[in-house]
Amino acid sequence: MSSSVESDLLNKQWKTFLFPTMIKSSDLLTLFLKVGLAISTIFLITHFFYLSLTYNQPQQNYDQIAFKQMFQLRSPKTLNIESVEEPTNISHILFGIGGSTSTWHTRRYYSELWWQPNTTRGFVWLDKEPPKNETWPETSPSFKVSGDTSSFKYTCWYGSRSAIRIARIIKESFELGLDNVRWFVMGDDDTVFFTHNLVTVLSKYDHNQMYYIGGNSESVEQDVIHFYTMAYGGGGFAISYPLAAELVKILDGCIDRYSDFYGSDQKIQSCISEIGVQITKEPGFHQVDIRGNPYGLLAAHPVAPLVSLHHLDYVDPIFPNMTRVDSVKKLITAYESDPGRTVQQSFCYDHTRNWSVSVSWGYSAELFPFLPTAKDLEMASKTFKTWRTWSDGPFTFNTRAVKNDPCENSLTYFMDRVDDLGRGLTRSSYKRYNDVTWKDCERSDFAPALAVQYINVSAPLLMPHTWKEAPRRQCCEIINHGDGDNKVIEVHIRGCHRFESVSPR
Known part of the structure; x- marks a missing residue:
């Protein structure tokens, strides 16, 4: 009986103390909101003073302190926040150029076309010291002499032991221990690199991973013998x-x-295969394993930056009526104006006159007095033979035959000059090439096309970040559709619209 009375008394006191019956639910909600606002205000004021005290500390130290204090109860591990690396540039590349004292005096002119003293890094690796009475050119890369390879085996009966020395350039370059090297780039003394584009290509890849990047031979017979x-x-x-x-x-x-x-x-690839790393193919590296005229290869370049050209002494000059070295110099003048756009192909149609124009920017242009399909236009015209047997193929890319009938072929124009218009625009001009060994089409409907002496091309600079996007050939449009000067065609290259396609009627 007494315990029942005590229980009733306690219940009355509990209800009276904690939950007064006179407090409404709406008043209780208001009270909670006020308390929450007060707590938030105190937190913000405290945080403001904390930031003021730590404002002058280095950012990295602040990050570490803040994270440690905010999360030390939840995560006892120390967070390591690394600084963001700068983008890859030419200083991160170390070139290893295979050369010899017997060939350097003639082949150095190719290396000097792209080598920039105090900018590019690397060495020409020679088989022995150059003659003491010869001064090493300041315009050439510095040289080093390869180590002795007489103890190595070489059993290829038709090859040269120099292959061992050249293969070891990567090892000897690495063992120099130079700072800030992300990429080792190997080439020959007759290789021409387009270094801006090389940097653009390598920037796509994480240099902290194991990468082996390059291209195959153009001739299938070479790839069969020496590996794809x-x-x-x-x-x-x-x-x-x-x-x-x-x-x-x-x-x-x-x-x-x-x-x-x-x-x-x-040898290098076979050793890399033991590590398990596969080749990453980039179509801008050109072995140029072809013979004859390289025109078709460059006039229909793949949609990729031009990175290198090799074997230029074994093909015709890339521009007619010039020496081989001077013709490459001429291409480089265009390259220096717009590296990423160099030899990039664009083509478009003039449906008023039923004409087609194909432009390999900075190199050549073609006028077709008819309407080939896009597939025909993107294929290289077969102006060359295979490297080993001088055959008509096969090649590692599709080609189209050069017809015997001049009425079934295009008219060819070679780059004359490139002008910088400012505001990120260029204007390149292509002049009609009259091959004295080639007969013009005598059909009357061909006459207006034969009258065209120049093709002028305006284009915006092709920014390097474009090559980090899905590859797409840029579009163009013919500005003067039969009006004005009939000796000049005006073309404008631009990025393609979203749903645009190049289709003849």
């Missing part, structure tokens, strides 16, 4: 620092294991 999985050395290839660090550990023993292989690039 190989980056050809004359066209140049790039090896990231982490891969080089692994490769140099096994390279010397590996060279002996593949003593029967012909070339240095074969």
Whole structure:
């Protein structure tokens, strides 16, 4: 009985103390909101004073302190916040150029076309010291002499032992221990690199990963003999620092294991295959394993930056009526105006006159007095033969035949000049090439096309970031559709619209 009375008394006191019956639910909600606002205000004021005290501390220290204090109860691990690396540039590339004292005095002119003293880094690796009475040109890369390779095996009966020395350039370059190297790029003394585009290509890849980047031969017969999985050395290839660090550990023993292989690039690829790294193919590296006229290759370049050209002494000059070196100099004048757009193909139709125009920017233009399909226009005209047997093919890309009937072929124009118009625009001019060995079409409907002497092309600069997007050939439009001066065609190159396609009627 007494316990029942005590219980009733306690319940009355509890209800009276904690939950007064006179407090409404709406008043209780208001009270909670006021308390929450007060807590938030106190937190913000405290945080403001904290930021004021730490404002002058280095950003990295602040981040570490803030994270440690905010999360030390939840996560006892220290957070390591690394600084963001700068984008890859030319200073991060170390070139290793395979040369010899017997060839350098003639081939150095190709290297000097792209080498920039105090900007590009690397060395020409020679088989022996150059003659003491000769002064090494200041315009050439510095040289180093390769180590002795007489103890290595070489059993390829039709090759040269120099392949061992050239293969070891990557190892000797790595062992120099130079700072800030992300990529080792190998090439020959007759390789011309387009370094802005090389940087653009390598920037797409994480240099902290193991990468082996390059291109194949253009001639199938060469790829069958020397592997499709190989980056050809004359066209140049790039090896990231982490891969080089692994490769140099096994390279010397590996060279002996593949003593029967012909070339240095074969040996390098075989050793990389033991590490398990695969080639990453970039179509802008050009071995130029062709003979004859390289025109068709450059006039229908793949949609990729032009990175390198090799074997230029074994093909016709890329511009007619010029020496080989001077013709490359002329291409470089266009390249310096707009590196990323160099030899990039665009084509468009003039449906008023039933004409087609194809432009390989900075190199050539073609006028077709008819309407080929886009597929025909993007294929290289077969102006060349295979490297080994001088055959009509096969090649590693599609080609179209040069017809015997001049009425079924295009009219050719070569780059005359490139002008900088300012505001990120260029204007390039292409002049009609009259081949005295080639007969013009005598049909009357061909006469208006034969009257065209120049094709002028305006275009915006092609920014490097474009190559980080999905590759797409840029579009163009013919400005003067039969009006004005009939000796000049005006073309404008631009990015394609969203749903635009190039289709003849």
